[in-house]
Amino acid sequence: MPKRDKYADNKRLADRIERTGRPVDAPCDYCRHRSKLCIMSTNARSKKCSTCARRGHKCGHQFTTDQEWDNLGRDEVKAACDLAEAQHSFIQYAQSIQEVIARIVRLQKHQQFLRERGGRMLEHDIAVLERLEEEDPLSTEDVRELERLADEHDAAQIAALPGNNPALIPMTMNSPSFWAGFDLNMGGAIDPSSGSLSTSSHSR
Ligand SMILES: [Zn+2]
Numbered sequence: 001m002p003k004r005d006k007y008a009d010n011k012r013l014a015d016r017i018e019r020t021g022r023p024v025d026a027p028c029d030y031c032r033h034r035s036k037l038c039i040m041s042t043n044a045r046s047k048k049c050s051t052c053a054r055r056g057h058k059c060g061h062q063f064t065t066d067q068e069w070d071n072l073g074r075d076e077v078k079a080a081c082d083l084a085e086a087q088h089s090f091i092q093y094a095q096s097i098q099e100v101i102a103r104i105v106r107l108q109k110h111q112q113f114l115r116e117r118g119g120r121m122l123e124h125d126i127a128v129l130e131r132l133e134e135e136d137p138l139s140t141e142d143v144r145e146l147e148r149l150a151d152e153h154d155a156a157q158i159a160a161l162p163g164n165n166p167a168l169i170p171m172t173m174n175s176p177s178f179w180a181g182f183d184l185n186m187g188g189a190i191d192p193s194s195g196s197l198s199t200s201s202h203s204r
Pocket residue numbers: 027028029030031032037038039049050051052059
């Protein structure tokens with residue numbers, strides 16, 4: 001009786017499993033730890049993967065440990081909290097920007113109102129002045145004094161430097177349409193009156 005080659009048995013089995021089987025979604029412990037493709041036969045009742053068959057290992061599946069599940073759960077909670085916190089920061093930031101934009105729009109409207117009122121007052125006073133000058137023309141002495149005062153004014157204007165230089169603000173920012181174009185509303189998601197965002201589990 002010829003001596004049985006048990007090594008050949010391992011090889012034959014493994015080759016057969018490899019040929020007829022397919023990789024399984026949940027690899028055995030040996031394959032999982034070594035990141036190997038775990039190939040099992042689809043029709044054999046005894047489940048042993050090709051790798052374990054070739055190497056003569058026991059082919060086993062162990063449940064994920066409680067520790068691994070606990071770690072996952074802890075990581076999931078932390079990730080959810082961190083995300084909620086970042087989203088809250090974003091909402092607060094966007095709300096404060098919206099408030100600034102609303103203030104800018106209000107101030108631009110007020111500025112426009114003052115500009116128009118100033119124009120009407122100027123028109124009125126120029127008309128009055130012209131009427132007075134017609135009724136009572138300026139004397140040579142008056143004209144000389146006005147010239148002197150105007151020169152004084154021009155000199156003072158050259159000396160004065162503007163404190164808050166409006167030229168530093170980009171021209172586009174002075175256009176009301178620039179601000180009207182801002183849409184941070186995100187479909188009403190940051191409407192402070194809705195309160196729908198304060199229901200997050202991660203409130204402090
Ligand atoms: Zn395996």
